Amino acid sequence: MRTSQPLPLYKKLIDDLKTLIDQGTYKKGELLPSENELCKSYGTTRPTVRQALTELINTGYIVRQQGKGSIVAEPKKGLGILSVSGFTAGIGDKNLKTEILEKPQKRTWDNNFFYELTDEELKAGSIYFTRLRYINNLPVLFEETFITNIQLPRFTTRNLEDNSLFNTLSKYYQVEIKEGEQKIWAIGADKKISKMLNLKQGSPIVHMKRKLKTNIRNLNIYSWLYCNTEEYYLHDNF
Amino acid sequence: MRTSQPLPLYKKLIDDLKTLIDQGTYKKGELLPSENELCKSYGTTRPTVRQALTELINTGYIVRQQGKGSIVAEPKKGLGILSVSGFTAGIGDKNLKTEILEKPQKRTWDNNFFYELTDEELKAGSIYFTRLRYINNLPVLFEETFITNIQLPRFTTRNLEDNSLFNTLSKYYQVEIKEGEQKIWAIGADKKISKMLNLKQGSPIVHMKRKLKTNIRNLNIYSWLYCNTEEYYLHDNF
DNA sequence: AAGTGAAACTTGTATATACAAGTTATTAAT
DNA sequence: ATTAATAACTTGTATATACAAGTTTCACTT
Structure with missing residues (x-):
């Protein structure tokens, strides 16, 4: 049996943010914490945070707007989910x-x-x-x-x-x-x-x-x- | 009329690679040049190259495999065409x-x-x-x-x-x-x-x-x- | 009170680097 | 000749930083 390897940090961030959005902690139209705030919370740097946020964009969870922030989007149903x-x-x-x-x-x-x-x-x-x-x-x-x-x-x-x-x-x-x-x-x-x-x-x-x-x-x-x-x-x- | 501002480097990379794939220069199943090779060609660094490649993954042009490279993917049929x-x-x-x-x-x-x-x-x-x-x-x-x-x-x-x-x-x-x-x-x-x-x-x-x-x-x-x-x-x- | 402008935020683009982990080709030992 | 170890690649994850560009806030000027 293999010890489960730790999740990469950016994946943990994705999971956490998805959960918070799914739970309704961050609601549609609201702003997520800024990239720098997330950096502080997770003790990491912007490229890592942005890697996570980019994934959330591609899965339809958020849209990003320059100068403003990351906005929670219409919760999109998963691809191909009947x-x-x-x-x-x-x-x-x-x-x-x-x-x-x-x-x-x-x-x-x-x-x-x-x-x-x-x-x-x-x-x-x-x-x-x-x-x-x-x-x-x-x-x-x-x-x-x-x-x-x-x-x-x-x-x-x-x-x-x-x-x-x-x-x-x-x-x-x-x-x-x-x-x-x-x-x-x-x-x-x-x-x-x-x-x-x-x-x-x-x-x-x-x-x-x-x-x-x-x-x-x-x-x-x-x-x-x-x-x-x-x-x-x-x-x-x- | 506004002078068109120069395209960001990573977007130019996306355009170039898409064109080369569409034209058949890189064919299905083949490998793209490695990230480091692209870095040299474009005089840039891996994060920038990876930003472009990530976009190509999301649009279905390529798949990436760790240790191997970026593989040209099946040309995707039009969305929603029945x-x-x-x-x-x-x-x-x-x-x-x-x-x-x-x-x-x-x-x-x-x-x-x-x-x-x-x-x-x-x-x-x-x-x-x-x-x-x-x-x-x-x-x-x-x-x-x-x-x-x-x-x-x-x-x-x-x-x-x-x-x-x-x-x-x-x-x-x-x-x-x-x-x-x-x-x-x-x-x-x-x-x-x-x-x-x-x-x-x-x-x-x-x-x-x-x-x-x-x-x-x-x-x-x-x-x-x-x-x-x-x-x-x-x-x-x- | 209304408008201006600067400051302080936000994300966008980019450089430079490091080590981990998976794959392939080469080399050395059997 | 076959096998096993190794080196040389590949992408994956991450840090640290810098400046550009768009948005908001707020103090200052009019």
Whole structure:
């Protein structure tokens, strides 16, 4: 077992500032502490602080204005993060529930996996789990997820229940989504899916296959989605 | 008239390297000159060179690998460009056809337009047209498009037949897609759509509503899509 | 009271340097 | 010839500093 190496200072700064913005300590439109103030707080120098702030700009957390400061921006949803929404106003977090059907487990890749895999991915194997998402206790989205099992110690013991896959990857493993692709079909629900999503067999559902690439080489996230869009819809940004 | 101020050195570096990559002088998978070599070429130091390279990473031109170098990346497809694909190998351009059903025409916005519009957009009005796309003479995708009528002189006379909306906007109007969002449903084809897509009424089809933002303020592209995914599927990158 | 200007902030650009850590090529030992 | 150690590269992180340029504040002048 390896002792966990300390996070570089600028990454600690990124984490801290993201957390403070996410928590609402620094609100949209407000100014962050100036670069020199952050230097003093962290006992470092401007290039290091600026390295962190540049990252926050690129992830949409802040904008910088010369002479003024770093302004907290509209909280941008993560690249490729899919959400389920509806027209009914007020779908708060309380009405969302995520159930783990099959807990994260190590698994080898299928021989005829839909996407092409690199040798490193094949060697590393995958972590597989399935989830079912509810809105107002209505099952809406069934999701199968495969994650390349690279640099993810103890991942199978993590709790992924409330929409926290991307948060977990970011917080504990410094994994960030960089880009992705998706393929989309409309299909009629088969017996298994229709039962799970509480639909009549043959009802139109959205099926997606997605590949999300991360900042870690060969660490990709694959997911197959099946979504009931009678009451709600799938939504994403790019 | 103001004399143009000299470009900062790191921006000149960005421009130069982008040009060399676009021109193919540095090809995909190849290494750029090392940071120290660039320092010598430009008579500067590593922090400045790294500032430029970091920007190239964020725009997808390169990836950096510690100990190895800066690797020219896959030329990234345009943001938000949707394509229709199939498993059948060899869907060449020859098998693709786009038919303009309703030619581009100026039009005021609907009172209850699906997306919220700015005052400037409302004032400018829209350009509206519909297209039907075929693969191997099979109608696959029906698309309604609304573009904010800002800085688009003579647009209604342009030919948009072969997948060239984004090319036209880029080439003649310097309009580039910056980001976007989409909402996705699976629905049963109604009478009109089923007829157009040569389907049985009620067959599952993909319906999407998309908003694409551009580098021009208030110039957005909205489109409603209806896609037959029995033989092919929708594909996009982000 | 209104306007001017300087001071004191802010971020933007840049130099110079140092050591850590990962990769590749070379050299030396077996 | 193969292997192992080493040297020579590469990028990653960090310090310390300087001046340019944009914004805000406030005291001073009118």
